[in-house]
Amino acid sequence: MKNRLAFSSKQQTQILLRLLSYLKPHKKGVILALFLLMLTVIGDVTGPYLIKIFLDDHIAVSNFDVEPIIFLAVSYFMIQILNVVISYFQLVKFQEIALKIIQQLRIDVFSKIHKLGMRYFDETPAGSIVSRATNDTEAIKELFVSVLSSFIQAGFLIIGVYVAMFLLNPLLALYALILLPLIFLVIYLYRKYSSVVFITMREKLSQLNAKLAESLSGMGIIQTFRQEQRISDDFDRINDEHYKAMMDNIKLNSLLLRPVIDLIFFSAIVIILTYFGMTSFNTAIEVGVVYVFITYINRFFEPINSVMERLAFYQQAIVAASRVFALLDNQDIEPQQKESDLSISEGLIEFRNVTFSYDGKTNVLKNVSFTVKPGETAALVGHTGSGKSSIINLLMRFYEFGEGDILIDDKSIKSYPKKELRTKLGLVLQDPFLFYGTIESNIRLFNPRLTVEDVVEAAKFVQADKFIEQLPSQYEQRVSERGSTFSSGQRQLVAFARTIATNPKILVLDEATASIDTETEVAIQSSLEKMRKGRTTIAIAHRLSTIQDAEQILVLHQGEIIERGSHQELLAQKGLYHKMYLLQNGIVE
Numbered sequence: 001m002k003n004r005l006a007f008s009s010k011q012q013t014q015i016l017l018r019l020l021s022y023l024k025p026h027k028k029g030v031i032l033a034l035f036l037l038m039l040t041v042i043g044d045v046t047g048p049y050l051i052k053i054f055l056d057d058h059i060a061v062s063n064f065d066v067e068p069i070i071f072l073a074v075s076y077f078m079i080q081i082l083n084v085v086i087s088y089f090q091l092v093k094f095q096e097i098a099l100k101i102i103q104q105l106r107i108d109v110f111s112k113i114h115k116l117g118m119r120y121f122d123e124t125p126a127g128s129i130v131s132r133a134t135n136d137t138e139a140i141k142e143l144f145v146s147v148l149s150s151f152i153q154a155g156f157l158i159i160g161v162y163v164a165m166f167l168l169n170p171l172l173a174l175y176a177l178i179l180l181p182l183i184f185l186v187i188y189l190y191r192k193y194s195s196v197v198f199i200t201m202r203e204k205l206s207q208l209n210a211k212l213a214e215s216l217s218g219m220g221i222i223q224t225f226r227q228e229q230r231i232s233d234d235f236d237r238i239n240d241e242h243y244k245a246m247m248d249n250i251k252l253n254s255l256l257l258r259p260v261i262d263l264i265f266f267s268a269i270v271i272i273l274t275y276f277g278m279t280s281f282n283t284a285i286e287v288g289v290v291y292v293f294i295t296y297i298n299r300f301f302e303p304i305n306s307v308m309e310r311l312a313f314y315q316q317a318i319v320a321a322s323r324v325f326a327l328l329d330n331q332d333i334e335p336q337q338k339e340s341d342l343s344i345s346e347g348l349i350e351f352r353n354v355t356f357s358y359d360g361k362t363n364v365l366k367n368v369s370f371t372v373k374p375g376e377t378a379a380l381v382g383h384t385g386s387g388k389s390s391i392i393n394l395l396m397r398f399y400e401f402g403e404g405d406i407l408i409d410d411k412s413i414k415s416y417p418k419k420e421l422r423t424k425l426g427l428v429l430q431d432p433f434l435f436y437g438t439i440e441s442n443i444r445l446f447n448p449r450l451t452v453e454d455v456v457e458a459a460k461f462v463q464a465d466k467f468i469e470q471l472p473s474q475y476e477q478r479v480s481e482r483g484s485t486f487s488s489g490q491r492q493l494v495a496f497a498r499t500i501a502t503n504p505k506i507l508v509l510d511e512a513t514a515s516i517d518t519e520t521e522v523a524i525q526s527s528l529e530k531m532r533k534g535r536t537t538i539a540i541a542h543r544l545s546t547i548q549d550a551e552q553i554l555v556l557h558q559g560e561i562i563e564r565g566s567h568q569e570l571l572a573q574k575g576l577y578h579k580m581y582l583l584q585n586g587i588v589e
Contacts, residue, residue, distance in 0.1 A: 012191065015321050019143060022101045029097050034152065036090035041156040043083040045164050048295040050076045056288035091149070098144030102137055105324065109133045112328050118398040119358065120330060126217075127210030132327050135205060136320035143317035147310045154303030161300045168289060172275050176297070182264050183304060190256045190311050197249045198319040204242035206323075211235050253312055261308050265301040272297060342416050344424040346374040346409050347505045347536035349395070354404035356390060364390045366559045367404070372552070377537040379547035381577065382556035388540045390559075392510050395538065396427060408506070426504030430511040432495035434483030439468055440475040442483075443497045450501055458501035462531070464493035500531055507531060509539040544581050553577065 023030055054072050057063060110133060121129075165173035215222060215231055222231055272293050349372040356365040365387045372378040380388040394401050397413060406413045413421065434442050443455045455475065459465040467490055471477040483491045499507070529549075531537075541547045548567040555563035555570065555577045563575050570577035 009191070011322075012195070012318050015318050015325065018325060019140065019317070019321055022104065023097070025104075026097045026100065029093055033090055033093040033097065033149075036086050036093065037149070037153055038156055039086050040083050040090060041153065041160045043079045043086070044157060044299055045160040045296075047076060047079050047083075048292045048299070049164065050079070051295075052288035052292035054288070055291055060287055094149045095145055098141060101144050102141040105140065106133065106137050108328060109137065109324060112330070116330060117400070118393070122358070125210035125214065127208075127213035128206045129327075130213065131206040131209040132323050135209070136202065136324050139202075139313075139316045139320035140324065142310075142313040143321075147314045147317065150303065150306045150310050154307045157303045158300060161296045165293065165296055168292065172272065172293065175271055175275065176268060176300075178271075179264055179268055183261070186256055186260050186264075186308070187311065190252070190308070191315065193256075194249070194252055194312065194315045195319065197245055197252060198315045200245040201242065201249060202316070202319050202323060204238055204245055207238045208235070208242060211238060249312070256308075258305060258308065261301065261305050265297070268297050268301070269294065340415060340417055342411060343420055344408055344416070344505050347424075348372070348374050348407075348409050349378075349506065349536055349538065350407040350410075351391070352405045352407065354394065354401050354406060356394060356399070356401045356403075358390075358399070364559050365394075365401075368559070368561060369404075370552075370554055370561060370564065372536055372538060374536055375534055376551040377532055377539060377547070377549070379550040379553045380538065380540045380556060381542075381544065381547070381553060381580065385558075386556040387559040388556055389510060391556075392427075392508055392538070392540065395508065396425060397421060423502065424505040425508060426499040426502060426506065427508045428492075428495050428499050428510065432483075432491045434479050434486070434491055434494060436481050437479055438473075438475065439471070439477050439479060439494065442479055442494055443475075443501055445498060447502065454501055455497070458497040459494075461500050462493055462496035464490075464497045467493070496531075505535060507535045507537040507539075509537065509541075511540050511542060544577075544584055 050072050054069070058065070058069060058072075113129060113133065162173060162176070165176060211231075211234060215235070222228060272290075276290050276293075351368050351370050354365055354368045355363055357363045364385075368387070368391065370378065380391060382388055390399075393399050394406060395413070397418075408416065435445075440452065440455050443458060444450045452475070456465065459468055459475075468474055468477070479486070483494070486494075539547055539550070544567075547553060551566065552564060553567060553570055554561050555575070557576060563570055563573060563577055565573070571581060
């Protein structure tokens with residue numbers, strides 16, 4: 001892994017400041033936690049000083065006056081007890097704030113995911129997105145839970161210890177200051193080299209999640225085509241790369257964290273003992289002063305060691321935050337709909353010289369123009385990749401078109417609010433998606449305006465009631481993930497009911513009968529005819545028999561409309577549509 005992948009100090013600082021901005025709504029809680037933390041630091045500094053007084057003023061001079069000793073003992077124990085109690089509340093407060101921040105961050109990530117355009121999901125594996133919403137936010141939690149509190153506590157303790165040492169012996173305190181640059185150098189080196197390792201670790205973990213999600217989604221295909229070994233080998237390769245990154249992290253931690261800091265600590269002890277040893281030749285040294293200095297140095301290095309051990313969490317949090325913020329900052333959001341009072345009343349659709357490209361290089365639609373009058377049905381046919389689904393994607397505003405315009409009732413779809421488009425355009429896809437829940441909840445989709453009677457009526461309308469009423473729990477029958485316990489035809493019927501329940505003005509069918517067997521298809525043709533009455537319909541179909549009654553059929557080839565007309569008119573032209581019709585019916589000329 002090259003160093004170019006590492007974050008500079010400036011980038012790390014920017015990411016940290018952005019993370020700290022999440023503390024703003026919790027100002028009062030942070031101030032309280034910091035105040036409690038300051039009290040514990042005062043207790044940590046005061047305790048050794050009381051022992052110093054006991055050693056120098058009582059033990060060293062054999063002064064065993066009971067009252068002062070009892071006062072010192074009680075004071076010391078009270079300080080320790082208060083420290084424990086205050087530390088408890090301080091820790092709970094920091095944890096509470098941290099959990100609230102991560103809760104908000106996850107809400108931000110989840111909300112952003114739903115605002116992203118379909119292009120983002122085309123380019124990003126689902127497992128990688130899941131990793132950012134779960135693993136990366138969990139890593140960030142450690143920054144607020146343990147890292148920041150440790151850093152702040154270390155800062156308070158360092159200041160408190162140095163103040164106490166300067167009050168006791170300014171010269172020795174100056175000698176001890178020599179240690180700080182060495183500690184900062186170790187921290188700088190660790191941040192510099194660990195960021196590279198952590199970036200690799202997070203990326204490989206994301207790839208592991210993506211590979212696992214892909215394997216679970218495609219398990220049927222994997223087993224059918226005996227791809228288990230290949231998938232396993234790919235997973236092992238990524239897992240091995242993650243293991244190597246983890247080992248690099250362990251080696252780095254083993255060198256630059258505790259061992260190096262312990263070496264500096266031992267050097268500090270040598271400096272103190274050497275100083276007092278040299279001083280003892282000329283003047284008497286109070287044993288309490290020696291004790292308190294060694295104790296202060298120990299107290300000084302305790303938080304330093306804690307900080308160094310948590311630097312690993314800090315670097316993980318910074319790398320994880322960069323990935324989360326990259327998602328939050330992604331500008332490939334769903335096309336924006338204006339806030340307006342416009343409503344779709346007639347359902348007149350017009351594509352006017354529309355050109356579109358998914359990647360900005362290759363046009364999948366080229367100067368497409370057609371009009372569908374209210375109540376009419378327009379069918380889109382053509383070979384795979386001809387641009388049929390792209391027309392649907394643009395009409396539903398899943399993607400932003402580049403050139404031309406799409407109008408509904410003589411107004412650009414860009415001028416309609418999102419709610420109006422989603423309410424008045426009903427979409428049925430080739431591969432319907434059922435959510436975990438019940439049949440009733442999947443048809444209703446939590447629409448508060450729909451009653452149980454509306455759901456049942458919609459199911460009867462598309463003749464889905466026949467199979468639903470044969471289920472043990474009927475409309476309350478549990479639906480597993482993606483509706484895997486139902487046949488593809490049953491899932492499609494539920495999708496039909498879901499769409500018709502909202503009473504859309506425009507009906508969009510994306511090969512909606514492709515997953516339905518011939519017998520079921522014949523049974524719902526009458527329902528489809530009823531659905532289309534009074535509604536403008538655009539239907540993609542591979543089976544030409546299902547769209548013969550369409551007012552107009554558009555034949556697409558390589559992103560262009562090359563033929564248009566009714567079924568009989570297109571057969572008379574003896575063009576591409578004629579060839580497709582003969583092929584599907586097994587007719588040889």
